[in-house]
Amino acid sequence: MPNYFPPNSNSFVTWLAWGGGIFALLLIVGLPFYARMNNNRVGVPVEQPVDFQHNLHVTQVGLDCRYCHTTVETSNTASVPPTETCMTCHSQLRVDTPQLQAVVASWESGAPIAWNRVHDMPDYVFFNHSAHVNNGVGCSSCHGRVDQMAGMWKNEPMTMGWCLECHRAPEKFLRPASEVFNMAYSPLADPIAQETLGATLVEAYHIDTDKLIQCSTCHR
Template sequence: YMPEQPIAFSHAVHAGHYEIDCQYCHVGAEKSRHAGIPHAGVCMNCHTQVKTDSPEIQKLTQAVKRDKPIEWVRVHRLPDHAYFNHANHVTAGLECQKCHGPVQEMVRLEQAEPMTMGWCLDCHRQTQESQAKAPVPPLASGVLMASASGVPTAKASLNPAPRTLNPPTDCSGCHR
């Protein structure tokens, strides 16, 4: 599914060529269920200076002046009965591309993955299997640390344990 949008926006340019982090625009991804679609004001952080004569940027400028939201067409949609939390996935270390595909290559955003129950469950099960096989980090003792004087001192410490992921595979994990 690849709908036409009211303003041509290229993820290939922004996320690809300029390597702008997804969360610069989708600020909710790390802290809430919804990643959120950015307000035109976020775009204007750069576009008050960059490509101001572009017809597409002029649409953004007009939206900001009128204080009217851009009516983007939703590309990724889950059924209402499926619970999904972006923050859980982002803080677990999943890259956006795992679910959204290679957005950094997309001139026009498309739904790259089916996002069906089976597709999600396959990922959850694979994660559980790989966690079961993951090595536990050893105790790091005698690590040299610099003291305030700059003289190295020996200090025993634990390596921080990697986060153990245990995504749900039972119905209630996603159907609430």
């Protein structure tokens, strides 16, 4: 029988099989990784029913985080402010502007504003805001410079690996209690000075560093 294939055909088929296998492996490994990165949506503004601008309210008006997020020091959640909080000022200010009509409609109907989540933690993760802010973790450590944001977006990936960076070495990130709500505060530039301060704060806050890396601390 005549040979219709050149002598190097077997090598070509072998290389094709290897190439296909490697491509399939890249898909299997790469697609979930891409999906996780895409789902993190770091830096992507989340569209909201009301164009609320944190930079205006924090920097220009001078509102403290706790004026709206009233339960952040006492509860697991930071709480989304009810419409009544908005209307404390806006019953008198800019009430007729287009930007405020959804707020006014909520006030008149009693139906809450349907805000879209920026940070949607998985059900298998337990996160307590009060445990963090009462132990020297600043708002901006996780949320970034909200005082400079017009819209709102996730500033950090909030992955387990990211959280563990702090849980394994809290002394690198902790700040004095007086600076927790200070958006402009940064860890000390000198790493040794920061770790010295941090070690003092770990002791002052009575933080059990062994418990920070136990699975049940966050997964209950």
